[in-house]
Amino acid sequence: MTVLGSAIDVRSVAHAANRRSMLEKIREIEAEHARAVAGGGEKYTARHRARGKLPARERVELLVDADTPFLELSPLAAWGSEYPVGASIVTGIGVVEGVECLIVANDPTVRGGASNPWTLRKALRAHEIALANRLPLISLVESGGADLAGQKDVFVPGGALFRDLTRLSAAGIPTVAVVFGNATAGGAYVPGMSDHVIMVRGRAKVFLGGPPLVRMATGEESDDESLGGAAMHAGGSGLADGLAEDEYDALRQARRAVARLHHRKAGPGPSAPSVPPLYDAEELLGVVPTDLKVPFDPRDVIARVVDGSDFDEFKPLYGPSLVTGWARLHGYPVGVLANAHGVLFSAEAQKAAQFIQLANRRDTPLLFLHNTTGYMVGRQYEQGGIVKHGAMMINAVSNSRVPHLSVLLGASYGAGHYGMCGRAYEPRFLFSWPSAKAAVMGPQQLAGVLSIVSRAAAEAKGRPYDDEADAALRAAVEAQVEAESLPLFLSGRLYDDGVIDPRDTRTVLGICLSAVHGAPVEGARGGFGVFRM
Structure with a gap:
């Protein structure tokens, strides 16, 4: 047996x-x-709902098949940093129309869904998983682009997000973007580089530069809708493949798009x-x-x-x-x-x-x-x-x-x-x-090694060793290593x-x-x- x-x-x-x-x-x-x-908290969630919009996790819940699990990935990203826990984005694996997909959803209740350095790392990890396992990627987009206060850590490496979308497509792994609100600046390239794009009428705004930037750069006066609205992209630029009447319709269209992929597992x-x-x-x-x-x-x-x-x-x-x-x-x-x-x-x-x-x-x-x-x-x-x-x-x-x-x-x-x-x-x-x-080793072992090395260095130089300072150092190192290993x-x-x-x-x-x-x-x-x- x-x-x-x-x-x-x-x-x-x-x-x-x-x-x-x-x-x-x-x-x-x-x-x-x-x-x-909780995202941005009760205040911003209530404001988001008052505008007739669904929170990120509710969008995910309506997208995936009923009574199927959603495996959320990296939910604690950015913990211990200056940025909110979760990094203003939801990622995970869910089943849509019987197809396992990698889902990425911006959380617009957290600084408008803007990307900080941890948002970027979390999104890149999601793309890595999609590529390695040949999972169709569905992006639920509502983001103001990079968090400008942290742009120095986002702009240069952030180009990998758009690179990944093209590599997924080139590998025959479908990419679908559903745009619920703003997708500005770099965020505009998510729908721009996805295989299938659905936008919500009157809500989706996709442009490289919004009206204020256009005015500063060119002197041209324009409004959101004519510059990058869903109706314009559906009938004018051709960026939108589907024009949804509301968020529920957008998610329905996304599910139908996945059903028509005829995607099959290779393993x-x-x-x-x-x-x-x-x-x-x-x-x-x-x-x-x-x-x-x-x-x-x-x-x-x-x-x-x-x-x-x-x-x-x-x-x-x-x-x-x-x-x-x-x-x-x-x-x-x-x-x-x-x-x-x-x-x-x-x-x-x-x-x-x-x-x-x-x-x-x-x-x-x-x-x-x-x-x-x-x-x-x-x-x-x-x-x-x-x-x-x-x-x-x-x-x-x-x-x-x-x-x-x-x-x-x-x-x-x-x-x-x-x-x-x-x-x-x-x-x-x-x-x-x-x-x-x-960690590299247990806290007590690491602190002990540092103590032994310090004592040996003092002896080699003929200096007396401060045992009291050594004990304080060991305690501080143990506490730090313990905290950083959890x-x-x-x-x-x-x-x-x-x-x-x-x-x-x-x-x-x-x-x-x-x-x-x-x-x-x-x-x-x-x-x-x-x-x-």
Whole structure:
């Protein structure tokens, strides 16, 4: 039998404590997400509605098929910055007329939907996902262009938004723009470079320069409607392919446009029926210890995520700090790599490299479940080749061509973060649990290293060492690293695609696996570079 058992005792004191801690973290994340959902706040939302307009998320809700999920991406973008949480834009994956699409919606209640540096990064990440997975892109446009106060960080890199639209179109990936209000300056190029454009009569305004700019540049007097109104673009310039009477009609036309795309996935569908796990996802709340130094068995997570809790483990007795094996998730085959005891030794690295090669031979996507302190250090391990073996694993991850999905469950430190396919290694999707942490190393270790180096420098110069100042420095560094390793901080900088409730892990991964099969799923046939054996 390959069905996983479970050692979790849901009645234990430890499980209860872990659960309470996780629920507290979830509430913190939900509170910040609520700030993003609130957009510009009650005042500006009420003003927006008074003009007969729908909020961004309601537009998305009416666009997607009824009773289908919408996987919001990067909802905490810009957290901790000077800009509003959410970055004045909503992005995510939704099903429209049976077709999985990447949806980008400006939130005009936040500074008129103007783009700040985090808006740009979030939109570019959405485009990246659409291109990699061949998802049609639907832009729900209402934006005043760049936030002029931050133009120095938006203008130059912002051209990539329009570049991406043309590259998507050139790759045969449809792009649809629905214009609800202003699309001025750079924002005018979103409909200008989309395959299909729908505008709302009397509301949509698309022009490179509005009446004040035209007056300053040319001396010409003009009004919004004649300069860039929807009726003009539908009957005059030809920019609009469809003229909608109101927002509801615009969204109806957008759905019809998608239905007429006849878009088909390039990858295979599920290879088997979806079978629920044998264990309750609710139990995932108590899996991760409150102290990440305490190990936990990732099989308890796998058993509550994969189909039928069925898992064929690969090399179970070799390199036991890394669990590897084959499973299905919502009917899709996956290869799983999950950290068991934190540290990656040479055996674990070699095992991972072989497993990744096998997944590429089988054209099987890989799922990485992070809880690692990194590769083992010390004289014995350096002499045993940990550098070359760690490099072998990172080489395999870097050159693997099957889709990668990553979930940070606990710690994800050092080069172990890289070997487990961190953000820099371009996983198709990367999510964090509220319990996750990612940094170059743990806060205490990093502060301790700095202390040792400072003490050694003082001794080398023959100077007395100030232990009191050292203690203050260590405390300050620990606090800073701790704050900068937490999910809110990481998600705010788009180092993940969102912080998810552990109970939603199976659903989120199922949506992602379906999305990645929008593109061909083909592994590398060689081409891994030189492995130092």
